[in-house]
Amino acid sequence: MKTERIYKDQLGREVVIPFPPRRIISxxxxxxxxxFDLGLADSVIGITKFCVHPAEWSTEKQQxxxxxxxxxxxxxxxxxxxxxxxKEENTEEDIRYLMEHVxxxxxxxxxxxxxxxxxxxxxxxxxRLEQAKQITSSISIKFSRLRNITQKGRQxxxxxxxxxxxxxxxxxxxxxxxxxxxxxxxxxYAGLTRYPVVEKVSLRxxxxxxxxxxxxxYPFKEKHIAELAEMVPGARIELVDGEMFSxxxxxxxxxxxxxxxxxxTLHNCE
Numbered sequence: 001m002k003t004e005r006i007y008k009d010q011l012g013r014e015v016v017i018p019f020p021p022r023r024i025i026s027x028x029x030x031x032x033x034x035x036f037d038l039g040l041a042d043s044v045i046g047i048t049k050f051c052v053h054p055a056e057w058s059t060e061k062q063q064x065x066x067x068x069x070x071x072x073x074x075x076x077x078x079x080x081x082x083x084x085x086x087k088e089e090n091t092e093e094d095i096r097y098l099m100e101h102v103x104x105x106x107x108x109x110x111x112x113x114x115x116x117x118x119x120x121x122x123x124x125x126x127x128r129l130e131q132a133k134q135i136t137s138s139i140s141i142k143f144s145r146l147r148n149i150t151q152k153g154r155q156x157x158x159x160x161x162x163x164x165x166x167x168x169x170x171x172x173x174x175x176x177x178x179x180x181x182x183x184x185x186x187x188x189y190a191g192l193t194r195y196p197v198v199e200k201v202s203l204r205x206x207x208x209x210x211x212x213x214x215x216x217x218y219p220f221k222e223k224h225i226a227e228l229a230e231m232v233p234g235a236r237i238e239l240v241d242g243e244m245f246s247x248x249x250x251x252x253x254x255x256x257x258x259x260x261x262x263x264x265t266l267h268n269c270e
Contacts, residue, residue: 007125010108010118011087017103020127021081026051027070028086031107034119034249035084037135038128046078053251070094076101084122107248111178112143115248135250142256146182150263155186158210159203160245161228163218166197176245183259184266185210200231210266211235216242236266 005019025046026032032051035044046062048070062078065071067089075083080102085095087108098104105125107118116136123132158180160170170176171192180187188206189196203211211228213220225237243251244258 005125007105007121009105010114010121011106013106015103015105017105017125018081019125021103021125023079023081024084024126025064025075025078025080025082026084027064027067027075028084028089028107029053029067030243030247030249030251031084031086031118031122032057032249033247033251034122034135035126037250038123038126038131040126040128043126045080046075068094070098072097082125109175109248110173111175112139112182112252115175115252116140119249135253139252139256142253143182146256146260146263149260150182150184153184153263153267155181155184156210156266157188157206157208158185158212159188159198159206159208160185160212160214161218161220162195162214162216162242164220164224167199168195169198171196175248179245179255179259182256183263185212203232203235208232208235211237212240212245213237214240214242214245216246238262238266 003019004016006014006016009015022043024035024044026035026044027048029051032047033053036054044061046064047057048065048067049063050067051057064075068091072094075098083098083102083104085104085106087106095104095106109115109118116139119136120132123129160176162168162170169189171194172190173193177187177190188208211232213224220239228237241258244255
């Protein structure tokens with residue numbers, strides 16, 4: 001028999017949900033993957049079109065729109081026990097509307113510690129706390145090892161690109177910015193907030209050594225390397241997997257190894 005419990009989300013809001021929730025909708029791709037890894041396949045009823053992991057859920061679960069353009073009426077019609085959202089990835093307008101109709105738990109993540117807190121909070125709400133703690137423990141061990149390895153070299157002055165036309169980068173107060181030092185990268189735009197638009201002159205003035213082109217949200221490809229090489233001659237340019245830098249759920253277990261391999265590539269290590 002279900003009983004209602006109160007949980008505090010990462011905005012500090014108190015959310016009343018049935019425990020354990022059996023009709024969950026996730027509107028954040030990285031948190032959708034976390035629900036799968038927590039063994040909640042039978043409880044998740046809805047996801048967004050950008051929730052690509054696990055692949056089979058794209059046909060098995062109801063799709064409720066995109067992260068920035070949710071099908072609000074459809075979500076409400078599905079009568080979820082719990083909607084799991086994120087302050088950055090979803091729009092404030094959509095989330096406030098949903099809050100008036102269904103229980104919504106919102107994450108707000110700018111650091112590895114906040115990501116681990118989110119994982120355990122979702123584990124607690126869904127009666128999967130033990131599994132969640134196993135994930136966060138694994139993440140702690142792997143990132144501690146990564147930090148020990150990457151402290152051996154100096155940090156490279158780096159710009160992490162997320163968009164083209166206009167050129168946009170990850171600034172401070174972002175999860176990406178928090179993750180970059182773990183693989184020996186110094187974000188030259190850490191002093192700017194969120195995702196600023198940048199000009200090529202600033203990249204030169206900041207003596208940027210490395211440009212990282214993310215696979216998401218803009219799908220950078222090899223053809224864009226030459227374009228940026230003209231903007232910042234002499235800088236090294238690498239394509240990187242955006243999921244490994246910006247997904248803050250259980251994918252972090254894989255991200256540590258990916259970031260270690262990237263560091264070794266940048267420093268010509270075996």
